[in-house]
Amino acid sequence: MTMIRLYNSKTRSREEFVPINPKNVRMYVCGPTVYERAHLGNARPAIVFDILYRFLTEVFGAGQVTYVRNFTDVDDKINARAAATGLSIRDITDTTIAWYMEDMAAVGVLEPTHMPRATEWIGAMVDMIADLVEKGHAYVADGHVLFSVESFSEYGALSGRSVDDMIAGARVEVAPYKRNPMDFVLWKPSDKDVPGWDSPWGRGRPGWHIECSAMSYELLGESFDIHGGGNDLQFPHHENEIAQSKCAHPGGDFARFWMHNEMLQVEGKKMSKSLGNFFTVRDLLDSGVPGEVIRFVMLSTHYRKPMDWTAEKAQEADKTLRKWYAKVDANDTSGPVPAEILNALGEDLNTPRVLSLLHEFVSAGRFADLASSLTLLGLVGDHKPEWAVSPDVDLSRHAERLTAARKAAMMTKDFSEVDRLKARLLDAGVEVRMSKSGVELVPGSDFDAGKLEEV
Structure with a gap:
């Protein structure tokens, strides 16, 4: 079997990849927040991890790789877009997801095994948050539920920074109800104008980070092989995922390999x-x-x-x-x-x-x-x-002329006729390939048969 060595962001080294279960290789990749068209930068992780998915499937076999890529369809940016356009939040997310799928298919991206929408897994998120509160890793304050960063001793291991460094270098939300500036929101209250769900802490909606932890656990288990995304997600999103997931499921590894693409x-x-x-x-x-x-x-x-x-x-x-x-x-x-x-x-x-x-x-x-x-x-x-697909056109006569001119030029050392013919062909949108084996002419995307008459 092909040897696989992947760079693991967690250990900052390239390691041999041996899946937990070769019959079920499991991968989770953070997908888009769906409120507008995917820009070119959004396409990069989709393509990168599509290549990894295809490669792992080739190595381990069809049906042996489970690939999860989520859609974040509950977010303040989506709420703002709904307020600005007058469209419903569901209309915006449904339309944007359809755009995303169409555009990614156009660049060759296969559909993952699962594409969960955050709004379809609220119950799992509420259950995980309640478990974190019960275990002392989260607390309720002013209608919010926040994760206590100090309760997880490994916090910062992925990004390689201490909590003090993070506070000094990051723009963190200043809120009087936080025990620590780095504590992050698991659940927040919703007013009548934004989406909300019932919970033990009142009507509200989940924070961003908890959705990936809950959905990956439900679809891949407490330990899986690879977690991927852009390197802009390494902190705080992935750091926070690790903290809440390992505290909720201390017997698991969460993700064994972390892979991040550059911008x-x-x-x-x-x-x-x-x-x-x-x-x-x-x-x-x-x-x-x-x-x-x-x-x-x-x-x-x-x-x-x-x-x-x-x-x-x-x-x-x-x-x-x-x-x-x-x-x-x-x-x-x-x-x-x-x-x-x-x-x-x-x-x-x-x-x-x-x-x-x-x-x-x-x-x-x-x-x-x-x-x-x-x-x-x-x-x-x-x-x-x-x-x-090249246009159905016979360029053999032009290839013969160029071949003859090239042969004569090799004798006289005067390549002016070769250069003239080549320039005219290029102007007509013909790709000219000359090698030791001969001359090959291929109509290009801007091929203009009318200009061939001038050659």
């Missing part, structure tokens, strides 16, 4: 609406950037390194995928995945190495290996994407 930039700068470089996934799709291109660009950077989205990278990805798809036969996509690919993914999801291997496969004529690898990566399904 995304656009053209070298933090994505921001004020800078004009903020894109939703739908913005890119509607502008003509294929989902496979978005996915390819994401995979070209290792998940633990900052990802810089650029128009140039998207253009290069488009060209590369067209070249690869031209070599892929629809009947080849279900073949065995080469060991080199699995070994590269086994080294902490080294997707840049995987893409490098695919270039090598093309050079070596290993097109069946290329096809099965693209399938595993979610870059091709049962057939090539429609956008990558």
Whole structure:
């Protein structure tokens, strides 16, 4: 079996991954808060952990991996959006979830095994909170229930900071009812204008952190294999999850491996609406950037390194995928995945190495290996994407002219005619590939047959 070594944020080291139960590998990933379209940064963890899901399924077998990714559909941002638009909270969350699913499918993300909505698990959250109160890890104050950070001696182990450092460096909510500034909300009261549920502490709604602890316990148990998310969630969200989960279930490990992806930039700068470089996934799709291109660009950077989205990278990805798809036969996509690919993914999801291997496969004529690898990566399904299918056009006459001009230039050392023909072909949207084996012409996405008459 493929050796798997993953970077564990908890131990700050790469460790061999051996699941608790190879017949049921379990993974939980924090999903989106559903109040608006998924932006490009939201797509990164979805794609990263989709690759991990596909890889683990390939190694351990279909049906042997349980993948949970939640939807946060109770949140103050959602409440504010409802107040601003006049729409109901349910309408907003239902619509946004549908958008998210559509956009993630467009970039090749498979549906997880379970996609729980927080509002469907309120009872489990209330039960966990009540248990924490009974065990002395939480207290009731001014209509709120708060977790007592001082009751958990390991608090701060994931982020590597002491409680004093956290207080000094974090923006914490100042509230007179808190015993410690770092104590966090498990339950808070709701007025008539926001969602609320009955509880032992009055009508209210859960805090953000408790939902993932409750849902992961109900769906995966008190100990599971991998917990993932963006590194912006490491503190306080994941730190708080660990505290409340291990206090509620002291006999369990909660998550054994913690995996965090780095953040995304656009053209070298933090994505921001004020800078004009903020894109939703739908913005890119509607502008003509294929989902496979978005996915390819994401995979070209290792998940633990900052990802810089650029128009140039998207253009290069488009060209590369067209070249690869031209070599892929629809009947080849279900073949065995080469060991080199699995070994590269086994080294902490080294997707840049995987893409490098695919270039090598093309050079070596290993097109069946290329096809099965693209399938595993979610870059091709049962057939090539429609956008990558070249127009049915005969370019052999132009290839013969360019070949003859190239041959003559090798004798005379005058390449002006080669350069002229190549420039005209490029202007007509034809990709020109010249190698020792000859000349290959492929219609590109901007192919214009009319311009060929000028060549």
